[in-house]
Amino acid sequence: MTHARLLAPLALLLATPALAEVELSFYGGWQSAPHSGVTIDGGPAGVDDDFTAGWEGRSFEAPIHAGLRATWWTDADIGFGLDVNHVKAYADDGTLAESGLEHFEFSDGLNVATVNGYRRWPGAFGRLTPYVGGGIGVAVPHVEVEDDDTGARTWGYQLTGPAVAWIAGATLPLTDRWAVFGEYKGTYSQNEADLDDGGTLSTDIVTNALNVGVSFSF
Numbered sequence: 001m002t003h004a005r006l007l008a009p010l011a012l013l014l015a016t017p018a019l020a021e022v023e024l025s026f027y028g029g030w031q032s033a034p035h036s037g038v039t040i041d042g043g044p045a046g047v048d049d050d051f052t053a054g055w056e057g058r059s060f061e062a063p064i065h066a067g068l069r070a071t072w073w074t075d076a077d078i079g080f081g082l083d084v085n086h087v088k089a090y091a092d093d094g095t096l097a098e099s100g101l102e103h104f105e106f107s108d109g110l111n112v113a114t115v116n117g118y119r120r121w122p123g124a125f126g127r128l129t130p131y132v133g134g135g136i137g138v139a140v141p142h143v144e145v146e147d148d149d150t151g152a153r154t155w156g157y158q159l160t161g162p163a164v165a166w167i168a169g170a171t172l173p174l175t176d177r178w179a180v181f182g183e184y185k186g187t188y189s190q191n192e193a194d195l196d197d198g199g200t201l202s203t204d205i206v207t208n209a210l211n212v213g214v215s216f217s218f
Contacts, residue, residue, distance in 0.1 A: 027213025042199035079118035108142030139189035161190035
């Protein structure tokens with residue numbers, strides 16, 4: 001392959017219109033998760049089980065619900081970026097009683113990371129700039145499952161499956177560089193976790209969050 005062919009992709013990239021703005025954002029807020037079905041397949045001692053989990057978000061308990069986002073905006077007000085969101089899910093008391101588990105949660109996070117696209121409309125509502133976005137990525141939760149009857153325990157981070165996110169909000173500038181924003185953000189993740197004592201645990205989790213945050217642009 002010639003050097004010209006090797007350099008062709010780089011030349012194409014350099015020919016792409018320059019990005020107009022980089023925006024770094026930090027956010028937190030209130031987050032919940034509706035019930036979801038849980039399947040334990042081939043668990044400890046060959047246990048198979050299906051039950052419905054009721055989830056609690058406990059957004060303001062440590063570690064708190066929070067997220068980081070980097071967005072590259074073009075002159076056409078189209079944005080592309082990476083979003084890492086620490087969403088949480090704790091099984092409620094009814095779920096623990098039904099499942100027989102002593103401990104079942106993703107309290108150190110479902111940790112959904114997505115590559116997102118955005119569209120914004122500066123000046124649509126005076127100083128407020130509304131935006132919408134969505135993306136695809138993966139879930140890397142901290143899986144915490146304990147069963148006192150069998151002594152089985154799973155405790156650690158795992159790559160459990162694909163995830164998607166959807167967002168709608170508005171930004172209010174404070175200065176040329178700083179802005180605050182509020183938004184609704186939802187996520188959906190498919191999670192299949194390996195249990196340390198054998199078998200798998202599967203559940204699809206939806207989260208809904210009302211976030212507030214601050215952004216710095218350069």
